[in-house]
Amino acid sequence: MSTVTQSSLHRDTKGSKIVRYSLIGLSLLFVFLMLILPLITVITEAFKQGFAVYSKAVADDYTIKAILLTLEASFFAVAINTVFGLCAAWSLTKFKFKGKKILATLIDLPVTVSPIIAGLIFLLTFGRQSPIFSLLQDADIKIVFAVPGIVLATIFVTFPFISRELIPVLESQGTDEEEAAALMGAKGFTIFRRITFPHIKWAFLYGVVLCAARAMGEFGAVSVISGHLRGKTNTLPLHVEILFNEFQYVPAFAVASILVMLAILILVARSVIEHKGRKK
Amino acid sequence: MKRKSVVIPGFGLTTGVTLAILSVVVLIPLASLVVFSAQMSASEIIDVITRPRVLSSFKVSFLTAFVASLINAVMGVVLAWVLVRYTFPLKRIVDGTIELPFALPTAVAGIALTALTADTGLVGGFFANFGIKIAFTRIGITVALVFIGIPFVVRAVQPVLEKLDPAYEEAAGVLGASRTRIFWKVILPELIPAIFTGFGLAFGRCLGEYGSVVFIAGNMPFETEIAPLIIMSELQEYDYSSATTIALVMLVASFVTLFLVNVVQNRNAKILKGGS
Numbered sequence: 001m002s003t004v005t006q007s008s009l010h011r012d013t014k015g016s017k018i019v020r021y022s023l024i025g026l027s028l029l030f031v032f033l034m035l036i037l038p039l040i041t042v043i044t045e046a047f048k049q050g051f052a053v054y055s056k057a058v059a060d061d062y063t064i065k066a067i068l069l070t071l072e073a074s075f076f077a078v079a080i081n082t083v084f085g086l087c088a089a090w091s092l093t094k095f096k097f098k099g100k101k102i103l104a105t106l107i108d109l110p111v112t113v114s115p116i117i118a119g120l121i122f123l124l125t126f127g128r129q130s131p132i133f134s135l136l137q138d139a140d141i142k143i144v145f146a147v148p149g150i151v152l153a154t155i156f157v158t159f160p161f162i163s164r165e166l167i168p169v170l171e172s173q174g175t176d177e178e179e180a181a182a183l184m185g186a187k188g189f190t191i192f193r194r195i196t197f198p199h200i201k202w203a204f205l206y207g208v209v210l211c212a213a214r215a216m217g218e219f220g221a222v223s224v225i226s227g228h229l230r231g232k233t234n235t236l237p238l239h240v241e242i243l244f245n246e247f248q249y250v251p252a253f254a255v256a257s258i259l260v261m262l263a264i265l266i267l268v269a270r271s272v273i274e275h276k277g278r279k280k
Numbered sequence: 281m282k283r284k285s286v287v288i289p290g291f292g293l294t295t296g297v298t299l300a301i302l303s304v305v306v307l308i309p310l311a312s313l314v315v316f317s318a319q320m321s322a323s324e325i326i327d328v329i330t331r332p333r334v335l336s337s338f339k340v341s342f343l344t345a346f347v348a349s350l351i352n353a354v355m356g357v358v359l360a361w362v363l364v365r366y367t368f369p370l371k372r373i374v375d376g377t378i379e380l381p382f383a384l385p386t387a388v389a390g391i392a393l394t395a396l397t398a399d400t401g402l403v404g405g406f407f408a409n410f411g412i413k414i415a416f417t418r419i420g421i422t423v424a425l426v427f428i429g430i431p432f433v434v435r436a437v438q439p440v441l442e443k444l445d446p447a448y449e450e451a452a453g454v455l456g457a458s459r460t461r462i463f464w465k466v467i468l469p470e471l472i473p474a475i476f477t478g479f480g481l482a483f484g485r486c487l488g489e490y491g492s493v494v495f496i497a498g499n500m501p502f503e504t505e506i507a508p509l510i511i512m513s514e515l516q517e518y519d520y521s522s523a524t525t526i527a528l529v530m531l532v533a534s535f536v537t538l539f540l541v542n543v544v545q546n547r548n549a550k551i552l553k554g555g556s
Contacts (some may be wrong), residue, residue, distance in 0.1 A: 016459070020366055027362040027374065030355055033403070034427055035380050038392035041402070045395055084301045091294040103298070110306055112538045114488025116508040117527045120515065121309035124316050129520060155305050178288045188289035210382070217385025219491035220508065224515060237387040237491070244391050244495065253395075256388040263383040270383075271376050 042260050045253035057243075057251035058258065065232075066239040067258070069147065073222075073235060074215035077154040081211050085162030089200075090192070092163075093170035094178060104167075110159040118156050119224025122149055145227030150235065153221040158211045165207035169200050202277030209273060213266040217259065313531075317524050328525040333501050334510060338529070341507040344418055345486035348425030349433075353479045355426075356433025357471065363434070364441045378434050381427055386491025393424055394495045416498030421506065424492040429482030436478030437471055444470055473544050480541035484534045 047054055057063065088107060092100060110118065124130060126143040136143060143149045173196075181191045197204075219237040226233040234242070236259055243252035317325070328334065362368075363375055381389065397404040397414035404414050414420045444467065452462045490508040497504040507530055514523035 019459070023358055023362050024366055024368050027359050028370070030359070031374050031377055034423075034430065035377050037402070038389060038396060038427070039380075039384075041392045041396050042388060045392075080301065080305075084298065084305075087294040087297040087301075090290060091298050094288045095291050095295075097291075097295070103302075106302060106306065109310070112484055112488075112534050113310075114490065114508055114527075114530055114534065116490050116511050117313075117488065117531055120511065120523060120527050121313045123515065124520065124524065125309045125312040127520075129316075130312065152305065156309070159305060175288060182287045182289060188293075191288070192290075213383045217383075217388070219385060219387040220488075223490075224512065237385045240385075240387050240391065241495075249395070252391060256385075256391060259385045259388045263380065263385070263388075266383045267376055267379055270379065 039260055039264075042253050042256050045249060046257040048253075049250050053250055054254045054257075057254035060251070062234065063236075063239060063255055066234045066236045066255070069150070069234065070216055070236040072147070073150050073154045074212050076151045077158050077215040078208055078211050080155050081158055081162045082208065084159070085166055085204075085207060086192075088163040089166035089170050090196075092167055093173075094175055107160050107163055110156050113156075115157060115218065115220025116224055118221040119153055122153055122156070122221075122225050144225060145233060147233065149225040150222050150233060153225045154215045154218055157218050157221050158214045161211040161214060162204065162207035165203045165210070166200050169203045170196070173199050202273055206270065206273045206277065209266055209269050213263070216262060313524060313527065316520070317528050320521055320525065324521065325525050325528075328522045329529055333505070334507075334526060336502045337505045337507045337510045337526075340418065340421070340503075340505060341487055341530075342533075344421040344425055344506070345483050345489075348422045348486055349429055349479050349483040351422070351426050352429045352433045352482050353475055356430060356478055356482075357437055357475060359430070359434045360437035360441055364438060378431050381429075381431050386428070386489070387495070389427055390424060390492040390495035393427060393492065394420075397423060397496065415496050416500075416504065418504055420496040420498070421493050421504060424496045425486040425489060428489050428492055429486050432482040432485065433475065433478030436481065437474045440471055440474040473547050476544045477541050480537050480544070484537040484541070487530060487534055487537070 046057075088103075092104060113121075123144055125132075126136065126149065127133065128144075141148070143152065177195050178191050181195050186194070217237055218235075219241070222235055223238055223241070226235070226238060236255065240252050240256050240259070243249075243255060329338075359374075359378065363371065363378075394415050395401050397407075397420055399405060399408045399413070399415075401415070407414055412419070414423060448466050449462055452466045457465065488508060490506075490512070493506055494509060494512075497506060497509070499505050499509055507526060511523045511526050511530075514520075514526070
């Protein structure tokens with residue numbers, strides 16, 4: 001596309017060289033200072049006192065426990081949001097019904113809510129001043145300041161991540177193929193597996209990666225609901241905060257470096273998936 | 281039309297599951313916020329939000345989010361422009377790196393930017409020579425918010441710029457307009473809705489941002505204390521009604537922002553569809 005415009009317009013669309021180089025320079029400077037340098041800082045700070053200190057911080061019991069809890073919460077967030085995303089996308093794109101627009105808006109709502117407020121609403125729903133608190137206590141269910149609360153808050157902040165990727169793809173796909181399959185007698189799940197899913201495969205994977213990324217990194221909401229019990233309700237980002245606030249900078253950055261590596265992995269996975277999806 | 285849709289199975293099941301999960305995860309918790317604040321009297325609410333410390337936290341939050349989003353609006357357009365119109369080495373890496381703020385946990389971004397901009401840090405040390413402090417000031421908060429908000433603007437502007445019909449620019453060029461004039465008169469007006477959308481999304485996100493700001497801000501009352509932090513400290517003192525009141529104000533602010541963005545986005549969608 002761009003080669004056509006460039007050859008037909010020549011100097012006109014390119015503008016002067018000075019403008020071009022200064023804009024590229026400005027962009028590279030911005031990306032380096034604002035995005036790359038912070039990453040480098042995490043790594044250099046983490047290894048400031050050598051590899052031994054680094055590996056001790058990473059292999060610390062509390063760190064391992066935090067990693068496991070983070071993985072657990074992320075797993076549940078991805079699982080629930082997968083079920084939700086597939087159902088919501090199917091319902092919203094294959095059928096026409098009243099209130100569809102409102103439903104779509106409600107699904108997108110959580111991303112506009114501040115993480116702190118996201119934590120707060122679960123505190124109000126399940127915490128001590130809630131009307132259902134005594135019921136939960138009788139049933140011996142702990143949600144606030146416990147793992148279920150962390151899982152719920154994580155699901156909330158990543159709520160639309162999968163459905164948001166699926167809906168536009170399914171919308172552009174239309175319903176003709178599913179209708180044909182249904183008329184020929186295919187059952188619901190068969191239609192989904194054989195007809196629909198191949199179309200949304202890459203979009204779905206993309207959504208899962210985004211959801212997992214956000215779930216692993218969530219800080220504010222989890223911070224409110226977790227109660228900061230070390231070794232019990234401490235996720236990886238919360239562990240970073242505790243270490244940092246205790247002036248244990250090297251361990252804090254060492255733990256942070258795990259999250260940096262995950263972030264880079266996610267970015268790479270993202271662009272691979274995007275690339276494959278586009279080729280299709 | 282209606283009969284055609286009914287052919288596909290699974291309406292009851294999928295809509296049911298959707299509504300059930302939506303209720304448990306989003307609707308009931310959000311409703312509990314409304315229920316809880318309905319128990320408070322109006323004077324109580326006004327009392328909380330007119331506390332000087334709370335008012336100044338609103339001011340800090342809105343001011344820093346606004347300035348950061350403004351910077352992002354400009355830098356976002358520059359980055360989108362460079363990524364769409366020019367070829368240069370490392371372009372793909374730059375394009376991928378734009379997404380970093382989405383992938384990097386906010387707390388990690390927070391401590392990294394703090395270490396970088398403190399007086400002992402690489403960038404902070406440089407600016408300290410000129411007597412400028414970044415970390416633990418409002419400038420620091422703004423820096424963190426620029427980090428958080430940049431992908432929103434770039435990703436809003438980029439697709440519009442890609443789909444912009446070159447014929448208009450060509451016509452303007454043939455008619456003798458300079459490149460600068462073409463940019464201001466032909467290209468920018470087409471980008472304005474996208475820039476506004478990106479600005480709005482970044483602003484909304486920045487208003488509620490906590491993780492990256494809490495480390496770099498220093499959290500001095502009246503100076504660098506943001507509204508989400510006040511909510512957090514009220515919660516730590518178990519003052520749920522104050523926390524809820526402040527949260528309600530922030531929630532209304534972000535919903536209004538989202539509403540404005542949606543209005544503009546509808547217009548933007550038309551351009552995207554018509555421009556190809």
